[in-house]
Amino acid sequence: MSFSSIVTKRWRVALAFALLALVVLVGCVPLPADPSWASITVLPETGQIMLGFHDRVTLLDVTTGQLVPLRNDSGQTRVDGQGNPLRWDIPISNNPPTVFYSAPVRRDENTLLFPTFQRRIYEVDVRQALILNPGGTLIDPSLPATNHVVTDVLATEDVLYIPLSERNLIAVSRSDYSVLWTFETEYGVWVQPQMIDDVLYFTALDHNFYAVDAETGREIWQVNLGGAAPGKPVFHEGYFYVGSFANRLYKISLEGRVVAEVTTTDWVWGSPAIATEDELLYVGDSSGWLYAVDISGDGMQLLWQRQVATRVIRATPVIDGNTLIVASRDRFVYWLSRDDGVETFRRELRGEVYANMVVVEPSETVRIPEPYLLVSSQAREELLVAYSLATGEVQWRYNR
Amino acid sequence: MDFILNPFVTLLTWLYATFGNNMVLAIFVFTVLVRLAMYPLMARQLRSSIEMQQVQPKLKEIQEKYKNDREKLAQEQMKLYREHGINPFGGCLPILIQFPIWAAILGAIQFALATTPTHLLDLSGRLLIPGLGTTIPLDNRFLGMNLTQPPNLQQIPAIVLLALVAVTTWYQMKISMPKPQPTADGKPDQAAAMSQSMTTILPVMYVFLSLSYTIGLSIYILVSNLISIVQTYIINRQRKALQEKMELASVAIDTKNKAKELPVAVKEKDKKPVPQASGRKATKTK
Numbered sequence: 001m002s003f004s005s006i007v008t009k010r011w012r013v014a015l016a017f018a019l020l021a022l023v024v025l026v027g028c029v030p031l032p033a034d035p036s037w038a039s040i041t042v043l044p045e046t047g048q049i050m051l052g053f054h055d056r057v058t059l060l061d062v063t064t065g066q067l068v069p070l071r072n073d074s075g076q077t078r079v080d081g082q083g084n085p086l087r088w089d090i091p092i093s094n095n096p097p098t099v100f101y102s103a104p105v106r107r108d109e110n111t112l113l114f115p116t117f118q119r120r121i122y123e124v125d126v127r128q129a130l131i132l133n134p135g136g137t138l139i140d141p142s143l144p145a146t147n148h149v150v151t152d153v154l155a156t157e158d159v160l161y162i163p164l165s166e167r168n169l170i171a172v173s174r175s176d177y178s179v180l181w182t183f184e185t186e187y188g189v190w191v192q193p194q195m196i197d198d199v200l201y202f203t204a205l206d207h208n209f210y211a212v213d214a215e216t217g218r219e220i221w222q223v224n225l226g227g228a229a230p231g232k233p234v235f236h237e238g239y240f241y242v243g244s245f246a247n248r249l250y251k252i253s254l255e256g257r258v259v260a261e262v263t264t265t266d267w268v269w270g271s272p273a274i275a276t277e278d279e280l281l282y283v284g285d286s287s288g289w290l291y292a293v294d295i296s297g298d299g300m301q302l303l304w305q306r307q308v309a310t311r312v313i314r315a316t317p318v319i320d321g322n323t324l325i326v327a328s329r330d331r332f333v334y335w336l337s338r339d340d341g342v343e344t345f346r347r348e349l350r351g352e353v354y355a356n357m358v359v360v361e362p363s364e365t366v367r368i369p370e371p372y373l374l375v376s377s378q379a380r381e382e383l384l385v386a387y388s389l390a391t392g393e394v395q396w397r398y399n400r
Numbered sequence: 401m402d403f404i405l406n407p408f409v410t411l412l413t414w415l416y417a418t419f420g421n422n423m424v425l426a427i428f429v430f431t432v433l434v435r436l437a438m439y440p441l442m443a444r445q446l447r448s449s450i451e452m453q454q455v456q457p458k459l460k461e462i463q464e465k466y467k468n469d470r471e472k473l474a475q476e477q478m479k480l481y482r483e484h485g486i487n488p489f490g491g492c493l494p495i496l497i498q499f500p501i502w503a504a505i506l507g508a509i510q511f512a513l514a515t516t517p518t519h520l521l522d523l524s525g526r527l528l529i530p531g532l533g534t535t536i537p538l539d540n541r542f543l544g545m546n547l548t549q550p551p552n553l554q555q556i557p558a559i560v561l562l563a564l565v566a567v568t569t570w571y572q573m574k575i576s577m578p579k580p581q582p583t584a585d586g587k588p589d590q591a592a593a594m595s596q597s598m599t600t601i602l603p604v605m606y607v608f609l610s611l612s613y614t615i616g617l618s619i620y621i622l623v624s625n626l627i628s629i630v631q632t633y634i635i636n637r638q639r640k641a642l643q644e645k646m647e648l649a650s651v652a653i654d655t656k657n658k659a660k661e662l663p664v665a666v667k668e669k670d671k672k673p674v675p676q677a678s679g680r681k682a683t684k685t686k
């Protein structure tokens with residue numbers, strides 16, 4: 001073993017470690033998860049479920065959780081060249097890769113608009129499962145490519161109000177997507193705006209809650225929430241209820257005045273749920289705590305708080321009679337008593353839950369025996385699960 | 401990984417809040433702190449390299465002496481290392497330890513500058529100081545660049561940044577590598593040549609890393625290189641001083657030995673009776 005061979009080995013080892021470092025940096029850093037969570041929309045006329053996740057949009061049968069077959073005008077299932085049945089499942093685009101955070105917006109009876117993370121809008125013929133504008137239409141090409149759509153778009157008859165992740169809320173024409181006005185914030189808008197009497201209300205990451213004229217984009221007022229606010233405010237009886245990263249839940253009047261606030265343990269991201277009949281509000285925080293707040297009158301009063309989950313509760317709780325259902329990033333769905341938050345039972349999922357849950361009620365078009373609770377996890381093998389709302393029994397699972 | 405990552409994310413966010421909501425300044429101070437914390441490791445790595453260089457002549461002697469007895473050669477080499485307190489692979493351990501720290505720094509920059517909802521969700525729970533969440537989101541813009549994005553080669557500041565990463569990496573490697581010396585037979589030293597080739601490989605690798613990851617990481621690499629250059633300069637000065645000291649000591653020992661050996665040489669050469677006093681000394685020497 002000569003000196004030169006030792007040194008050579010030393011540098012070989014060093015080189016090997018350098019390569020190992022590349023592998024570590026590329027593969028082992030806990031890079032953030034898949035940058036999307038599912039958008040779940042129940043189409044009222046058919047009861048079918050439109051599911052947008054990652055790079056695909058699919059249409060599911062609410063009774064079975066199976067992909068809806070494509071049919072021709074005489075009602076027969078369409079087949080491809082090999083005779084396989086065609087299903088309603090469209091990859092929107094692989095080049096550039098597309099990601100969804102937004103629920104689709106209806107354009108007309110047969111056409112849905114799918115806004116993507118990459119700020120493109122795809123027009124899809126629902127009956128044919130066909131993209132009408134391949135490649136999509138880029139909204140406001142003058143903006144940097146890093147300005148994304150990370151929440152739902154608000155659609156009125158003529159205008160689409162599109163919140164953008166870096167700075168702006170923009171209003172575009174629904175017919176040709178031309179920009180009508182741009183409202184600039186410091187750090188972007190991550191919530192779907194709400195329109196009340198031609199005024200748009202929305203929170204932003206720059207810590208402010210804004211009221212903006214929907215016609216002109218002119219600011220009417222703003223109020224500082226002390227921290228970023230990526231959760232959609234809920235409007236009830238003349239007040240907005242919204243949480244922020246300042247570990248607070250606020251009650252704000254239509255005039256932009258904070259009338260009450262409640263302190264939480266951690267960031268409040270998700271939107272609250274309100275039981276209108278008894279004026280109670282429920283909201284979760286980033287440490288898995290759940291809060292029940294009396295919102296009657298002009299103030300707010302904390303009734304109880306309980307740590308029900310071990311990780312973030314982002315999804316809005318679901319209220320069902322005296323039961324409260326909460327889903328968390330800890331991969332559990334909890335059925336709790338509304339009286340005190342004590343757990344009745346829980347169901348485990350394979351993936352973390354970020355997306356809001358959806359309740360599907362039986363109706364003439366939705367032929368299911370009882371209300372279903374749709375929960376989407378981040379695990380592709382359990383992307384959507386339908387539970388019995390009352391018993392938590394699994395009705396079906398959809399995987400991709 | 402979280403046990404390294406979360407303190408890093410917290411520190412970076414705290415620095416951002418402390419230094420006027422300036423992310424580049426926060427990364428700069430963060431890098432200085434990390435490099436200071438890693439200074440003992442780096443110094444050890446460099447010193448190990450210097451020590452190996454210093455025992456090179458003795459190693460070559462041993463190699464020549466025991467070239468036909470590999471077992472004895474290995475024993476003598478280990479003995480030499482022990483005598484000089486050298487761990488032959490001591491330079492590799494600090495490199496190994498730096499990698500998880502690198503990975504954590506990369507993660508810290510990405511998490512702290514969360515740009516998508518899932519990134520931001522990942523940030524919640526990582527901030528270990530209560531109230532730090534009110535600084536979120538952190539401003540990720542610098543000279544028209546987005547710190548969370550890979551360098552865009554259409555932007556001049558991004559090109560300048562990449563060039564600086566390459567140049568500082570090259571220079572840092574150049575000043576920290578021992579100069580190549582020819583072997584006894586006049587051929588170039590293979591090991592030294594390989595060491596020199598690292599000065600080419602590493603800048604390319606770092607530019608590749610910078611292009612693959614975020615501008616935030618590129619800034620970290622650049623600042624880190626600048627600090628390394630300063631540290632290497634200081635260590636090289638210390639090394640020079642140490643070498644001079646050792647050479648002086650070596651000269652003193654040689655002079656002493658020569659003085660002791662001289663009477664013996666005279667005795668052997670002249671074959672004359674040794675004076676009593678000198679003879680006693682010669683006997684003692686034996």
